[in-house]
Amino acid sequence: MSNEDIGSPSASSPSEQPHIVSLVCQAKKALQQGEQLCMDAHTLSNASAQTVVDILALDAQVRWMSEAVLDQLKLAAQVAKSIEQKRSELEGQVQEWDTLRSQRSDALDSVLESLGSQYVPPDFHTVSVDSSPFGSQNGSEDENEDDGTPFGLPKSTSDPRQSPTDTIRNRSPLAKLDEKKSKRMDRRRWKTLSDFVDERAIEDLLDTIETDRQGLDDILAQTSDHPEHLLSAIEAIRNSIPEPTELPAFDAIFQAQEDTSSTMAKHLESLAHHYRNMQDAMHDFEAGEEFNEEDMQGMNSDADALPGIIIELEEGVRSIEAYRNNLLETKTAAQERVEIHRRILTDLDELGTIMTDMLEQQHAVEMESLDHLEHLHLQLRPLEELHHKYTSYQYAYNKLVLELARRRQYREAAQRVVANTIAELDAMVEEERILRAQFQAEHGQYIPEDVCLYIENPPNRWTVSTWNDEPLETLPEIENDLVEEVR
Secondary structure, eight states: OOGGGGOOOOOOOTTSOOOHHHHHHHHHHHHHHHHHHHHHHHHHHHHHHHHHHHHHHHHHHHHHHHHHHHHHHHHHHHHHHHHHHHHHHHHHHHHHHHHHHHHHHHHHHHHHHHHHTSEEOGGGOOSOSTTSSSOOSOOOGGGGGOOSSTTSOOOOOOOTTOOHHHHHHSOOHHHHHHHHHHHHHOGGGSEEGGGGSOHHHHHHHHHHHHHHHHHHHHHHHTTTTHHHHHHHHHHHHHHHSOOOOOOOOHHHHHHHHHHHHHHHHHHHHHHHHHHHHHHHHHHHHHTTOOOOHHHHHHHHHHHHHHHHHHHHHHHHHHHHHHHHHHHHHHHHHHHHHHHHHHHHHHHHHHHHHHHHHHHHHHHHHHHHHHHHHHHHHHHHHHHHHHHHHHHHHHHHHHHHHHHHHHHHHHHHHHHHHHHHHHHHHHHHHHHHHHHHHHHHHHHGGGSOTTSOGGGGOOOOOOOOOOGGGOOOOOOOOOOHHHHHHHO
16 A cells, blocks of 8 residues: 555535545555554564574674684694794704714814825835725826835835846936936925825715715605695685674664654554544444534544655664664675685685694604614714724824834934944954054064964954844935924
């Protein structure tokens, strides 16, 4: 029923009786329309109340799900932190190994550098690489001119039976001796202790260690991006969580709807009162009562007010419906947030699976890294052994130089004793010879020739030689500055 159905009747002339039935019908229709509008408003109010209940339930669900998601993300962040911590511990052990390797490599380099600065006189080394306890990687033509034992005496290359052909074919002994003297004067042509070191084997060892070290980096790289990837996934899920929204002021909405409903109830009561009055007027009219002009004007005036009342009732319904629609929008938004959280929970399940795989892979990498690191520690032992070996080698060589210097001093002292003894014996023999000559000149002519025939013998001459005529010990020539260098 529309407002046009409740139009006011045209004014009747004073001589005509108004049609009371039409006014009664208008009042009845207005009352029915008002009742329907009030029923619609009541239904909308009840729907609003139920919507509010749904919104509160959905909001509680969203809040619970948000807290659950945040708690799960905290656990995931702890897992990422745990993986990062385990990686940091492994990297710390690797760094300790790197420091230890650097220390041992530097110590070995220092020894090798020291060996390279210590010259070895040419008389000390030989041509045979195999005769050196360390081998030699720096062969040269000069080595072919040396012969003997490691750090020992050079063997004589002169052969009295050498033929002129051999002399022509090879270098003459004199030229060879001159070249050796020239070589001794120029220390730049001398070998150093490092020439007797197998540097190629050391380089191979260092290359092997470096290759294995890179292998450890490859193992650790398998999980290098796990913490960052996990934190990125956590941050993505955290950013996808809907921002908490402020709920409408339900009390204000309910109060506004209540006020509107009260106003509509008053309007409905007014319509009902008008309808009852019109029914009474119709009964009076049917009983033969006639209405004066004032009565008709009052009934017409009331009938003219009916459309305005209906409009106000319709506005009240629209107002309540607007509140209901706002609540429905809030409910829809809450439902959307619930759906978002459900998708987030699905993402969390996938993240849990990823974390499980990451933890298993991290554990496998950790075990493999520890085994590999143990292997690397074992590989550092040869470096320490080489350092001890070449340190002892240098120390033994220094002691060798001092020992040879001591032996030279011993030999020179023994030679001085021998020379002094020979000189003293020669003097004694000469004195004895003079005394015997004097005796022979004074008494020999009076002694018969057949008496003491050996009286005319000269005194024995003496000599001092090595035991069993062993060859005299020959020692290499060592310059004094080399002896002072190793003291």
